[in-house]
Amino acid sequence: MACLFAALFASSAFASDHNNIDSGRPLRFDDAYSIGFGERAIEYGLSSAWLRGGSTLYGGKFEFKYGYAMNRDIGISFSPSYSSEDIRFNAGEIELSYFQQIQREIDNAPALAYKLDVGLPADKEGSGVEARLRGIMTKNAGQYDKFHINVDAMYSSNPHQGERDVRFGAIFGYSNPLGAPTKFDKTFVAQFALEQGRMNGEGFTGNIGIGIRKQVSEQGVLDFGIESDIFAPSGSRKSPIRLTLGYSFGF
Secondary structure: OHHHHHHHHHOOOOOOOOOOOOEEEEOOOOOOOOOOOOOEEEEEEEEEEEEEOOEEEEEEEEEEEEEOOOOOOEEEEOOEEEEOOEEEEEEEEEEEEEEEEEOOOEOOOOOOEEEEEEEEEEEOOOOEEEEEEEEEEEEEEEOEEEEEEEEEEEEOOOOOOOOOOEEEEEEEEEEEEOOOOOOOOOEEEEEEEEEEEOEEEOOEEEEEEEEEEEEEOEEEEEEEEEEEEHHHHHOOOOOOOEEEEEEEEEE
């Protein structure tokens, strides 16, 4: 255990990479690349979502990631939230994640990876396990442009009455280093996302978003994103605007 602790928290430094895209930092998609072997990273962010009906949902995500092997990383995160409608704090869930790259981009073949997230309720009113398996593809187009496709299968072990136990989603993402070829300290990101509604018979919610990741130091990356639901099933909680601000650093 002492050796494991030393490996996780040794003092050697790693440079964070603003081109390495993680879900939530600041949009919803992942690229097909893990953090570096032996690297540790802490990522955290705050968000505000204005929902149809006038209420506001405030959230946060705090995550620790570790590149425990080549092209593989594991993570643990905590996602509390507060609703102005319910005037209630929710502890959210504790989420465990595993990421593995299957292949790097070679010639015309894209980079491929998958990610497994398992959420355990941290709130006394939560129950069951939420899991998501995500397939990830990243492909360069030209010298700097990158396109990303994420395909999700989401599972709930204890859905409420009328809810689906299995749902599906997809995200089409884009990233580009702003200022290239003279500067490479900022990355522009954009997405179009589809997610199936929780209730049986509900259709898909469509979401668009744009954001910026900015390298502010060798080890620190600041991110900002804005999203909007452009269509949603009738009666669902459509969000006209959602803002995210976060910071990541490697060590």
